[in-house]
Amino acid sequence: MNDKKLEKLGVYVCHCGGNISDYVNTSKVAEVIQQEPEVHMAKDFIFMCSDAGQKMIAEDIKANDLTHVIVASCSPRLHHMTFQKVVSEAGINPFTYRHVNIREQVSWVTSHDEPAATEKAIRLIRGAISAVVRLQELAAIEKQMIQVGAVIGGGVSGMTAALDIANQGLPVHLIESSPVLGGRTLDLDKLYPYEIPADKFVQNLIKKINSNENIYIHLNTEVVDTAGTIGDFTLKLKRADNKLVNTEEMQSFEIIENESDAINVDELHVGTITIATGFDTYVPLDGEYGYGKSKQVITLPDLIMHLNSYKKKRLEINGKIINKVAMIHCVGSRQIEDVHPLREGATLNNGCSRTCCTATLQQANRLKDMFPDIDIYDLYRDIRTYGEKEVYYKKASENNVIFIKYPDEEIPQVDTNGSLKIRTVDELTYGLEVEVEVDLIVLAVAMIPRAKPRLIETLSLATGVNGFLQEAHVKLQPVESPVDGIFYAGTAQGPKDVRESTMSASATSVKASTLLKKEIVELSPYIAEVNTEICDGNGDCITQCEYNAISIVPIDDGKKQAIITPALCVSCGACVPACKKNAIKLNGYEITTILAEVKAMVKEVIL
Amino acid sequence: MINNEKLDYDALIIGAGIAGIQTAVDLGNMGLKVLMIDKQSSIGGTMIQLSKVFPTLDCASCITTPKMSAAFNHANVTTKTLAEFSGFTEFSDDTFEVEIKQKSRYVDIGACTGCNECADACPVIMLDDGYDEGMGYKKAIGVPFATALPQKAVLDIDNCILCGRCANACSTSAIHFEMKDELLKYRVGAIVIATGFHETQIIKERFGGGRIKNVITGKQMERLLAPTGLSQGIFRPSDSKIPWSIAYVQCAGSRDASIGVPYCSSICCMFAIKQAILLSAAAPLADITIYNMDIRAFGKGYDEFYETARNMGINFVKGKVALIEETETGSTKLHVEVFGEDGGKQEIEHDLTVLSMGVVPQWDALMSKKLPVSLNVDRFVKEIRFSSEPGLTTIPGVFAVGTSTGPKDIVDSIISGSSVAGKVALWLKGELRDSFLVEEFPVVM
Structure with a gap:
């Protein structure tokens, strides 16, 4: 514990361009903080994160020999690293930097009361000051990078991700649970907008994968458990016995035999992980738009598969000649509470599946091309053929597809008794009630997240919007997971078409291969540490650690002691209260530090 | 095979918006040397002009400036502003000699401290139709805007009256009226087009043809809402009054073959919804109506954002705006065909109308002459391997990112920037040539 009086502490209060300063009197905060005995200088500025703000800190550090810096701005998730880098480049140990969140925790939530918000900001900064005074000089923990990548999922995203890592000259494991x-x-069917046949597209990719010596393919293989951190992840694999099914249909796809037996492993050690586990399609509820009640109600993927091998002049589905088709959008997507039926225990999917509007209209046009006399009714809420995909909408209109716009809250009613009928309200004709008799109903089903809870849990990942994987930053880091060294390629992160999946996959491989080319990876020193003088090795801490970071080892005199593997510790702090002897501390967040912070925060504030 | 030793830079990036910046940072992180140029006086592109971003409502400056700074200060990235691409020569070893016109700043960038004393001394006040979209003012000299990078003054010689007051005020004698444009030449291994987009510039006659004062564009509203904007509040241009009723006309510059923009611009629904949400805070009593054909909230979390807007009382009306007229009080009268029950032709007045203009490529015929990549039917840069290796143009070694290849939001621009960085790195290793030579789409039609 270091209680020496700080000589030079600089505190910077950010306006966040009004995000903070509209609700917090930032100049007052700087003025009050300037009076704190430990503070050498306190300033406020419009955007601390801007180049000008960063330069200001760097110049102050040099001109005033500052030893410690605190920035009070937004969430540390956004800019802790930004400022850590600034102070580090200016010659200060980056691990003595402290970040105070006065936006999410103050201005955004205390926006109704400026004096209270100002006071709260001051208290939080005072807390940080008292913590900074007690900070030890910590150094990053260095460990060896295992320069091998892993990609989980062998769809287009996974294959692209693996190929891009391999092309950078790095070995990569591609793990796929199915036999192909x-x-x-x-x-x-075909990929829009250039109508490339999907099977040819995939075939091409597989050829490249097969001919790349850096890629190790694991088919029929599930990742059953994971451990470790960036630079050294362990993946436990389980290979299923099921043999390749040699159906006629599948032979057209040049399936790779399971040749990876040569590397018959059940455990892999890799430096980075790319998750490309894809999506599932929504299965409509029994009776939802007549699904399950009538064989003439099918899903869009059903229709595509049916047409892919269809040769006849007239469309026949389930023994019925099809003259009239209704296509219904947003089945399982954009769900509204009390309007859309829900499976028991399922959560509402209020998101848009992004691809189905274009895919539906693509198939509508295909039907019109194959069977010109067919009538198509397209029941939609909003047609979302964004960007260049608008041509599919235009072509469908030219093909005389009849568009019926149903209100968000009044979904179409399907009658399966006797002939198949759809009843709905059409907003395009100012609310006319429409009833049409059709031979086939096609449901544009949603993309939903694929359930991989075990993988998500063991890698400490989280799911966000509608159950898709949560990225590190929605806007700025869309392919990075919140865990260092783990990336998301393709639809595991959210609905995407093939091009968008490819792009995200390539993006992950840029990040992954940049990391993998480093020989050393630096880890945060804010980890748990055992006080060997107090620890009696009773193991209470082990049961609390979900990351297998603690082990008990025998020492002299038959005694035992807990040891923490720094690379495995994620600084969660769960072990700290588990130890009844207070033998474990979390560096940077010691109990004494936290108590001192609380004490500093409750001190009276005079504005 | 590329001989990297001959190169001044591994790659040239034309355009320093968010996509170009992302590509530059990723290439730099891979250890490649990058020259990033922008024709504006600051990097940051469109994103630095924005107020907040959807659906997180992060302030755009807060998340753009660190990215700008990361690229600008990157050891492997050299940045030049007021620099225009003006031509290239291709060599047999797959490298290029690029010509860059370095326009004169009239300010010595090394001497300028960014103190902005020159702007204070300058007597010329004029409309800022660049960064501020005509919603603010600037001097003939000064640092372009608060978060500009580099933080260096620039002189607008066309509007300067050569009074010399700025030069007198400048304590470092950084201002040089006689400074000349320069032609710079570099040998590079790859070129990345990151020239971005601008708003559709044609305001249709039936929307007033640009003559109705209280009809503004989405980007102008963006500047009114931005914390870095001059106004620090919402007003309507004709009389500076706070508008109590605001209309958004969607697809005002897209999905319309008559103005040459048949495609959907992908971002306008979302920026209109975002602005409406921000307006609910900036002008809490204002009624906001968004007239639309379809709301295209297709990205992750976007439909939920749309739902939030509806729950906040923002009015979404399905319909088509046929005509906008100016009333005697300066307000706007919209003639709308409203869909839905009780729909039909209606005339509705609003104090202020915002046109959600479309996304049109910055890459124009002039640029195509200097760098003749093929364009697609929508005049965006064509990608020959659209689905398998996005970002490859029709010239081997030339790549394209962000909105230069089609409308994209920020997330998709960033993903595009990163993904193409990988392809550039491969090209520089001497690979990828085959990909450039084989178009993927005419396989079987």
Whole structure:
């Protein structure tokens, strides 16, 4: 514990361009903080994170020999690293930097009361000051990078991700749970907007994968458990016995035999992990738009598969000649509470699946091309053929597809008794009630997240919007997971089409291969540490650690002691209260530090 | 095979918006040397002009400036502003000699401290139709805007009256009226087009043709809402009054073959919804109506954002705006065909109308002459391997990112920037040539 009086502490209060300063009197905060005995200088500025703000800190450090810096701005998730880098480049130990969140924790939540918000900001900064005074000089923990990548999922995203890492000259494991590579793209027809046949597209990719010596393919293989951190992840694999099914249909896809037996492993050690586990399609509820009640109600993927091998002049489905088709959008997507039926225990999917509007209209046009006399009714809420995909909407209109816009809250009613009928309200004709008799109803089903809870849990990942994987920053880090060294490629992160999946996959491989090319990876020193003088090795801490970071080892005199593997510790702090002897501390967040912070925060504030 | 030793830079990036910046940072992190140029006086592109971003409502400056700074200060990235691409020569070893016109700043960038004393001394006040979209003012000299990078003054010689007051005020004698444009030449291994987009510039006659004062564009509203904007509040241009009723006309510059923009611009629904949410805070009593054909909230979390807007009382009306007229009080009268029950032709007045203009590529015929990549039917840069290796143009070694290849939001621009960085790195290793030579789409039609 270091209680020496700080000589030079600089505190910077950010306006966040009004985000903070509209609700917090930032100049007052700087003025009050300037009076704190430990503070050498306190300033406020419009955007601390801007180049000008960063330069200000760097120049102050040099001109005033500052030893410690605190920035009070937004969430540390956004800019802790930004400022850590600034102070580090200016010659200060980055681990003595402290970040105070006065935006999410103050201005955004205390926006109704400026004096209270100002006071709160001051208290939080005072807390940080008292913590900074007690900070030890910590150094980053260095460990060896295992320069091998892993990609979980062998669809288009996974294959692209693996290929891009391999092309950078790095070995990569491609792990696929099914017997074939290709994923869901194999179920498609053609890729818009250039109408590339999906099977040819996948075939091409597989050829490249097969001829790349850096890629180790694991088919029929599940990742059953994971451990470790960036630079050294362990993946436990389980290979299923099921043999390749040699159906006629599948032979067209040049399936790779399971040749990876040569590396018959059940455990892999890799430096980075790319998750490309893809999506599932929504299965409509029994009776939802007549699904399950009538054989003439099918899903869009069903229709695509049916048409892919269809040769006849007239469309026949389930023994019925099809003259009239209704296509219904947003089945399982954009769900509204009390309007859309829900499976028991399921959560509402209020998100848009992004691809189904274009895919539906693509198939509508295909039906019109194949069977010109067919009538198509398209029941939609909003047609979302964004960007260049608008041509599919235009072509469908030219093909005389009849568009019926149903209100968000009044979903179409399907009658399966006797002939198949749809009843709905059409907003395009100012609310006319429409009833049409059709031979076929096609449901544009949602993309939903694929359930991989075990993987998510063991890698300490989280799911966000509608159950898709949560990225590190929605806007700025869309392919990075919140855990260092783990990336998301393709639809595991959210609905995407093939091009968008490819792009995200390539983006992950840029990040992954940049990391993998480093020989040393630096880890945060804010980890748990055992006081060997107090620890009696009773093991209470082990049961609390979900990351297998603690082990008990025998020492002299038959005694035992806990040891923490720094690379495995994620600084969660769960072990700290578990130790009844207070033998474990979390560096940077010691109990004494936290108590001192609390004490500093409750001190009276005079504005 | 590229001989990297001959190169001044591994790659040239034309355009320093968010996509170009992302590509530069990723290439730099891979240890490659990058020259990033922008024709504006600051990097940051469109994103630095924005107020907040959807659906997180992060302030745009807060998340753009660190990215700008990361690229600008990157050891492997050299940045030049007021620099225009003006031509290239291709060599047999797959490298290029690029010509860059370095326009004169009239300020010595090394001497300028960014103190802005020159702007204070300058007597010329004029409309800022660049960064501020005509919603603010600037001097003939000064640092372009608060978060500009580099933080260096720039002189607008066309509007300067050569009074010399700025030069007198400048304590470092950084201002040089006689400074000349320069032509710079560099040998590079790859070129990345990151020239971005601008708003559709044609305001249709039936929307007033640009003559109705209280009809503004989405980007102008963006500047009114931005914390870095001059106004620090919402007003309507004709009389500076606070508008109590605001209309958004969607697809005002897209999905319309008559103005040459048949495609959907992908971002306008979301920026209109975002602005409406921000306006609910900036002008809490204002009624906001968004007239639309379809709301295209297709990205992750976007439909939920749309739902939030509806729950906040923002009015979404399905319909088509046929005509906008100016009333005697300066307000706007919209003639709308409203869909839905009780729909039909209606005339509705609003104090202020915002046109959600479309996304049109910055890359124009002039640029195509200097760098003749093929364009697609929508005049965006064509990608020959659209689905398998996005970002490859029709010239081997030339890549394209962000909105230069089609409308994209920020997330998709960033993903595009990163993904193409990988392809550039491969090209520089001497690979990828085959990909450039084989178009993927005419396989079987």
